[in-house]
Amino acid sequence: MARTITLRTTSRSAATSVAQGATLESPWVRWTLTSIAIVFLGLFLFMPLAVVFVSAFGKGIAAYFASFREPDALAAIRLTLLAAGIAVPMNLVFGVAAAWAIAKFEFIGKSLLITLIDLPFSVSPVVSGLVYVLIFGLQGLLGPWLRAHDIKIIFAVPGIVLATIFVTFPFVARELIPLIQAQGNDEEEAALTLGASGWQTFFRVTLPNVKWGLVYGVIICNARAMGEFGAVSVVSGHIRGLTNTMPLHIEILYNEYQFVPAFAVASLLALLALLTLVVKSVVEWKSQQDLKEPEEDWSVEPA
Amino acid sequence: MAITLKKRSILPGFGLTLGFTLSYLALIVLIPLSATFLKASTVTWTRFWQTISDPRAVASYRISFGASLIAALINLVFGLLVAWVLVRYTFPGKRLVDSLVDLPFALPTAVAGIALTTIYSSHGWVGRYLEPLGIKAAYSPLGIVIALTFIGLPFVVRTVQPVLEDLDKDVEEAASSLGANRLQIFTRVILPAILPAALTGFTMAFARAVGEYGSVVFISGNMPMRTEITPLLIITKLDQYDYAGATAIAVVMLVASFTLLLAINLLQKWSSRGQRGESREEAVIAGNPLEPSFVQ
Amino acid sequence: MSIEALGVTKKFGQFTALDNVDLEIPSGELVALLGPSGSGKTTLLRIIAGLEFADSGTIRFDGRDISDRTVRERQVGFVFQHYALFRHMTVFENIAFGLRVRPREHRPSREKIRAKVQELLKLIQLENLAQRYPSQLSGGQRQRVALARALAVEPSVLLLDEPFGALDAKVRQELRRWLRQLHDEIHITSLFVTHDQEEALELANRVVVMDHGRIEQVGAPDEVYNHPATPFVYNFLGNVNLFHGRVDGGKTYIHERETGHLVYVRPHLLDIARLPNGGDHFRARIKHINAAGPLVKVEAVTDWGALVHVEMPQDRFSTLHLLKDESVFVIPRDLKVFKVHEAER
Numbered sequence: 001m002a003r004t005i006t007l008r009t010t011s012r013s014a015a016t017s018v019a020q021g022a023t024l025e026s027p028w029v030r031w032t033l034t035s036i037a038i039v040f041l042g043l044f045l046f047m048p049l050a051v052v053f054v055s056a057f058g059k060g061i062a063a064y065f066a067s068f069r070e071p072d073a074l075a076a077i078r079l080t081l082l083a084a085g086i087a088v089p090m091n092l093v094f095g096v097a098a099a100w101a102i103a104k105f106e107f108i109g110k111s112l113l114i115t116l117i118d119l120p121f122s123v124s125p126v127v128s129g130l131v132y133v134l135i136f137g138l139q140g141l142l143g144p145w146l147r148a149h150d151i152k153i154i155f156a157v158p159g160i161v162l163a164t165i166f167v168t169f170p171f172v173a174r175e176l177i178p179l180i181q182a183q184g185n186d187e188e189e190a191a192l193t194l195g196a197s198g199w200q201t202f203f204r205v206t207l208p209n210v211k212w213g214l215v216y217g218v219i220i221c222n223a224r225a226m227g228e229f230g231a232v233s234v235v236s237g238h239i240r241g242l243t244n245t246m247p248l249h250i251e252i253l254y255n256e257y258q259f260v261p262a263f264a265v266a267s268l269l270a271l272l273a274l275l276t277l278v279v280k281s282v283v284e285w286k287s288q289q290d291l292k293e294p295e296e297d298w299s300v301e302p303a
Numbered sequence: 304m305a306i307t308l309k310k311r312s313i314l315p316g317f318g319l320t321l322g323f324t325l326s327y328l329a330l331i332v333l334i335p336l337s338a339t340f341l342k343a344s345t346v347t348w349t350r351f352w353q354t355i356s357d358p359r360a361v362a363s364y365r366i367s368f369g370a371s372l373i374a375a376l377i378n379l380v381f382g383l384l385v386a387w388v389l390v391r392y393t394f395p396g397k398r399l400v401d402s403l404v405d406l407p408f409a410l411p412t413a414v415a416g417i418a419l420t421t422i423y424s425s426h427g428w429v430g431r432y433l434e435p436l437g438i439k440a441a442y443s444p445l446g447i448v449i450a451l452t453f454i455g456l457p458f459v460v461r462t463v464q465p466v467l468e469d470l471d472k473d474v475e476e477a478a479s480s481l482g483a484n485r486l487q488i489f490t491r492v493i494l495p496a497i498l499p500a501a502l503t504g505f506t507m508a509f510a511r512a513v514g515e516y517g518s519v520v521f522i523s524g525n526m527p528m529r530t531e532i533t534p535l536l537i538i539t540k541l542d543q544y545d546y547a548g549a550t551a552i553a554v555v556m557l558v559a560s561f562t563l564l565l566a567i568n569l570l571q572k573w574s575s576r577g578q579r580g581e582s583r584e585e586a587v588i589a590g591n592p593l594e595p596s597f598v599q
Numbered sequence: 600m601s602i603e604a605l606g607v608t609k610k611f612g613q614f615t616a617l618d619n620v621d622l623e624i625p626s627g628e629l630v631a632l633l634g635p636s637g638s639g640k641t642t643l644l645r646i647i648a649g650l651e652f653a654d655s656g657t658i659r660f661d662g663r664d665i666s667d668r669t670v671r672e673r674q675v676g677f678v679f680q681h682y683a684l685f686r687h688m689t690v691f692e693n694i695a696f697g698l699r700v701r702p703r704e705h706r707p708s709r710e711k712i713r714a715k716v717q718e719l720l721k722l723i724q725l726e727n728l729a730q731r732y733p734s735q736l737s738g739g740q741r742q743r744v745a746l747a748r749a750l751a752v753e754p755s756v757l758l759l760d761e762p763f764g765a766l767d768a769k770v771r772q773e774l775r776r777w778l779r780q781l782h783d784e785i786h787i788t789s790l791f792v793t794h795d796q797e798e799a800l801e802l803a804n805r806v807v808v809m810d811h812g813r814i815e816q817v818g819a820p821d822e823v824y825n826h827p828a829t830p831f832v833y834n835f836l837g838n839v840n841l842f843h844g845r846v847d848g849g850k851t852y853i854h855e856r857e858t859g860h861l862v863y864v865r866p867h868l869l870d871i872a873r874l875p876n877g878g879d880h881f882r883a884r885i886k887h888i889n890a891a892g893p894l895v896k897v898e899a900v901t902d903w904g905a906l907v908h909v910e911m912p913q914d915r916f917s918t919l920h921l922l923k924d925e926s927v928f929v930i931p932r933d934l935k936v937f938k939v940h941e942a943e944r
Binding site: 094125 | 312314319321339384385398400402403405406409411412415452485510514533534546550553560563
C-alpha cells in the first residue's frame with residue numbers, strides 16, 4: 001500500500017518537472033550557472049569596490065579623515081566640483097535642447113545627428129584630451145594667438161572644463177531622447193489647444209513627464225564628469241594644488257605609495273558611484289510606477 | 304519650391320533647439336575633432352606612415368586590440384550568463400546584484416585602476432594566490448585584460464537583458480511541445496533571438512576597451528613593447544612634445560573608433576529589425592511621433 | 600460659431616488623406632464625421648483644430664479665414680482619442696490647466712479658477728475625484744475629464760476625435776446620451792469623428808460621411824440612412840443585399856447576369872411570402888433562420904444561387920411559420936439602383 005503511494009508521488013513530480021523542463025533547467029544546472037555568475041561578478045565588481053574602502057580605512061578612521069585635511073586634496077576636490085559644476089549644467093541644457101529637436105520633429109539627417117552626438121562615447125579619452133591640446137596648446141592652431149593675449153587654456157582650468165564637457169557630452173541627451181520619443185505628442189498638443197505657449201508646454205507638460213530620466217541623466221553625467229581621468233590627464237599638466245582633479249590627485253598619491261590617502265579620496269568617488277546606482281534604481285522603479293497604468297478601476301462607481 | 308528638410312509641425316521651438324544643438328555639437332565636438340585631422344595633414348605621408356608603423360606603435364596596437372578582444376570575448380560569455388541568471392532565476396540579493404552591474408559605468412576609471420591593481424598585485428587578495436601558481440596578474444598583459452573586462456562588463460549584460468525579458472515563453476513551450484530538448488531550445492530558439500543584441504554589446508565593450516586608459520595604466524606596468532597600450536603611447540609622445548607623432552597615432556585610434564561606431568550602428572539596426580513586429584506595435588501604443596498621423 | 604472648410608487638400612507622402620474637401624457646419628450643431636479608417640476624417644478634424652496644416656485650402660470660423668492661425672490662437676476645445684490627460688497632474692489640475700496658462704492680464708483669479716473647475720467637475724459628475732491622477736480613473740471617467748478640460752477655456756468650437764472609441768459598449772452608450780444632453784444645454788458647435796455608424800446616427804444632428812479623403816454625403820441622420828446619395832453611403836450605413844440588375848422602362852429587373860446597374864436593398868426592406876402578391880418578387884429557398892433578438896434574420900438562396908438576407912419582426916415571423924428548406928417568394932418593399940460605374944468608384 002505504502003509502495004503504491006510512493007510510486008504515485010514520484011510519477012507526479014516527474015510529470016511536473018517535465019512540464020517545467022520546457023522553460024526551466026534542472027535545479028543543479030540553475031544552481032551552477034547562478035554560482036558561476038556570482039563568482040564572476042564577485043571578482044570583478046564586489047571585490048574592487050570592497051578593496052577601495054578596506055584600503056582607505058587600512059590605518060584607522062583617523063588616518064582616513066586626515067587625508068582630507070591636506071591642502072592639495074582639498075584643492076583637487078574644489079577643482080573637481082568646479083569642473084563638474086560647469087560641465088553638467090552646460091550638457092544639461094544641450095541635452096534638453098537636442099532631445100526636444102530630435103524627439104519631437106522629423107527632419108533630414110536626424111539619424112546622422114544622433115550618431116554625431118554619440119561620437120564622444122566612442123573616442124578614447126586620451127584622444128579627447130589631445131584634440132584640445134592641438135587647438136589650444138602652445139603648438140596648437142590657436143596657440144600663438146592665445147599666448148599673445150596671455151590666455152592659458154591647456155595646463156589650466158579652462159582646458160580641464162572643456163575636456164570634461166567633451167567626455168560627458170552625450171549623457172543627458174541619450175537619456176532623454178528615447179524617453180521623450182516614447183511619450184508621444186498628445187499631451188503637448190492638448191496643452192497647445194488649451195492655449196499654453198511653447199515654453200509653458202515644455203516646462204509644465206514635457207519636463208514633468210521625463211523628470212526621472214532627467215535626474216538620472218544629470219547624475220550619471222555628474223559621476224562621469226567628476227571621475228574623468230584620461231582626457232583631463234592630457235590637458236591638466238598635473239600641477240599640484242592648481243590643476244589636479246580628484247582622479248589625478250589619486251594617481252599622484254598612489255604612485256607615491258601613499259595608499260591610505262589615495263584610497264580615501266577614491267572612496268569619495270566610489271561613494272558617488274554608489275549613489276549614482278541608487279538613484280538609477282530609484283528612477284527605474286519610479287518610471288515603472290508611472291508607466292504602470294492600473295486597469296480600469298471599477299472600485300469607484302462611474303457616476 | 305525648396306526641398307522640405309522638415310515635416311511641418313505645430314510644436315514650437317524646432318529652430319531654436321536644433322540651432323543650439325548643432326552649434327554646441329560643432330563647437331565642442333566636431334571642430335576639435337577635425338582639428339586633429341587638420342594637424343595630421345600637415346605631416347608628410349612618409350613621416351606619418353613611419354610613426355604609425357613604428358615597431359613600438361605596432362606592439363601597442365597588438366596589445367590594445369588583442370587585450371580588448373579577449374576582454375570583450377570574456378564579457379560576451381559571462382555577460383550572456385549573467386543576463387540569463389538575472390532574467391530567468393531568482394536568488395537572494397538579486398536586485399542588488401542587478402543594480403551593481405552598472406558599477407563600471409559609474410566608477411571612475413582611476414579608482415577602478417588602483418583597486419584592481421591592489422587586488423591582483425603579488426600581495427593582493429587574489430594576486431597572492433596566483434603568484435605561487437606562477438601567474439603574474441598585475442603588471443602583465445593579463446592585468447590589462449582584467450582591467451578591460453571590468454570596464455566592458457555592463458555592455459553585454461545590458462543589451463541582452465531586455466531582449467531576454469521580452470522573449471516569449473510561448474515560443475520555448477512550442478519548441479518543447481515539438482520535441483526539442485532544453486539544449487536544442489537554447490541553441491535553436493533562444494540564441495538566435497539574443498545574438499544580435501549580444502554582438503552589439505560585444506562590439507560596444509570592445510570599442511570602449513580599445514580607448515580605455517585610466518584603469519589600465521595602474522595595472523599594466525607600462526613596459527614599452529610588452530604592456531604599453533596605444534592611448535598610453537599617445538601620452539608618452541605628448542610628454543616628449545612629439546605632437547605630430549601623438550596626432551598620427553590618434554588618427555589611427557579615431558579611424559578605429561569610427562569604424563567600430565559604424566559597426567555598432569549597423570548591429571543595432573540589425574537587432575531592431577529582428578524584433579520589428581513587436582516594436583511597431585509598441586510604437587502605435589505610445590503614439591509614436593515619427594509615424595504620420597493619418598492612421599485613424 | 601460656424602466652421603467652413605474650402606477646398607482642403609492634404610497629402611502624407613503618396614497618400615492623399617483629404618482631396619479637395621468642402622464642408623460647412625452651421626453654428627450650434629452637433630456634427631459627426633463618419634467614415635472607415637483612412638477616410639481622412641481625423642485629418643480634417645485636426646486641420647480644423649490647427650493641429651495639422653493643409654497643403655491647400657482654407658478654414659474659416661464665422662466667415663473669417665483662420666488658416667494661418669496657430670492652434671493656440673484658434674481657441675478650439677479638442678478632445679483627444681486617447682484623452683491625452685496630463686498624467687502628472689490631478690483631475691483638478693488638468694481641468695484648471697487652460698486657465699492657469701493664460702497670460703497674467705487675462706488670467707482669472709485663483710478663486711475664480713477654483714469655482715470654474717468645481718462647476719465643471721459637477722457637470723461631469725466627478726466632484727469627489729478632483730484629487731485623483733488620470734491613472735486612477737476608469738476610461739469613461741478619463742473621457743469626461745478630457746471633455747471638462749476642453750470646456751474650461753470656454754471654446755467656441757468643440758472638436759472630438761473618436762470620443763468613445765476606447766470604451767466598452769455599455770459605458771459608450773451612457774456617455775453618448777450624456778454628451779447629447781450636454782450639447783442640448785450649452786449649444787456649442789461640436790464636431791466629432793467616429794467610424795461607428797450607429798454612434799453617428801444616434802448622436803449627431805448632422806452626419807458627414809467620408810471615404811478616401813472625399814465627402815460622400817452630408818445630411819440629417821434619417822436622410823443619409825434612408826436616402827443614401829452614393830453606393831458607399833448605402834453600404835457603410837447598414838447591412839445591404841446587392842444584386843446585379845437593369846432598369847428598363849421604369850421597371851427594375853434583378854438577375855444575375857444583367858449588368859449596367861446595381862440594385863441595393865436593406866434586409867428589413869425585404870418581405871417573405873408564400874404566394875406572389877402580384878407585385879415585384881423573386882423566388883428563393885430558406886437556408887438558415889436566426890430567431891434570437893428583436894429581429895428574425897433569415898438567409899435564403901435565390902434561383903440563381905445568390906444569398907439574400909431578410910430581417911423581419913418576431914410577430915411577422917410567428918404568423919409565417921417559416922421552415923428551413925422551404926421555397927418562398929421574396930418581395931422588395933423599397934430598393935435603390937445605382938449605375939455600376941458609380942458603385943465601383
